[in-house]
Amino acid sequence: MHTWQWRTWNDSPYLTCSVLESWKHGFFTQQCHPRLPEELTQGLQPSAASYRVKQVHGNVVLIPSQIETGNQNNVNALEPPAADGLVTEQANQAVWVCSADCTPVLIADAVTGQVAAVHAGWRGTAQKIVPEAIARLQSQGSHLENLRIAMGPAISGEVYQVSEHVAAQVGATIAPLDLSNLPDAIADLRQMPHSPIFDDPEPGRARLDVRQVNALQLAQLGISPDQIAIAPHCTYQEPSHFFSYRRSREKKAQWSGIVSREVL
Incomplete structure (x- = not known):
């Protein structure tokens, strides 16, 4: 540690x-x-x-x-x-x-x-x-x-609000995502082990942990x-x-x- x-x-x-x-x-x-x-x-x-x-x-x-x-x-x-x-x-x-x-x-x-x-x-x-x-x-x-x-x-990821498009664009570097289908791309990222994506209450938004x-x-x-x-x-x-x-x-x-x- x-x-x-x-x-x-x-x-x-x-x-x-x-x-x-x-x-x-x-x-x-x-x-x-x-x-x-x-x-x-x-x-x-x-x-x-x-x-x-x-x-x-x-x-x-x-x-x-x-x-x-x-x-x-x-x-x-x-x-x-x-x-x-x-x-x-x-x-x-x-x-x-x-x-x-x-x-x-x-x-x-x-x-x-x-x-x-x-x-x-x-x-x-x-x-x-x-x-x-x-x-x-x-x-x-x-x-x-x-x-x-x-x-x-x-x-930190818990407070960093971004658009789902940005979250998917960054997430595409660590997972094969279909960026033309944002809801599925975000869902796929959330299901990853040690996911860098967190829920956001605002529609079309997500929380992103860039360090992760x-x-x-x-x-x-x-x-x-x-x-x-x-x-x-x-x-x-x-x-x-x-x-x-x-x-x-x-x-x-x-x-x-x-x-x-x-x-x-």
Whole structure:
């Protein structure tokens, strides 16, 4: 059983997870706003180079050298490239994603020491952003049995209301569904073991557990449940610690990051 621990940096709380205990990492809270990753990295590993992307709810995963090359090609670049995942290439690289209801996913390889940070909202999850990041790690020598994965604070399934169309679109990544027949598709999802779908009192709506969909995607890749940890925290229901776009409609977010380390 993996545990989650509250820690403090500059009087601000953040979370770590035992599944990633061999890596410097953190799921930071709203108390760290408006600090950016470049500053937050100082709280994890001051010597690490920091990388982030412009998140666009897609499934593109980049590596630091692609960001550096892009900056060299465009000296006037004011923002990082568009993507929703980052995979490191060498030790001492810190990769970051921000979220305000979407799922921040941090992935680490126990053998190579490389890591990934992924922004997995419902759109990215529908496009299998986490399996995309894992495929990128595999292309760099990772093996599935060596991966350690933590999903941070996000909106929980019990309160995340979406349309049945969205629920089915996301659910189609883990089950063969006929999206032209929404009632049957939703019924099929509800009957799944460990279903990510919950009833909603409003017609045409459902409650969706995005983290559970990601966990099922990982299981279908062959990743064991003991390699995965899901934070027992909901951004929507815990306003004292987390921004929630669904709750407040404010465009604010908390950052999550992890630092790669030397090969064992």
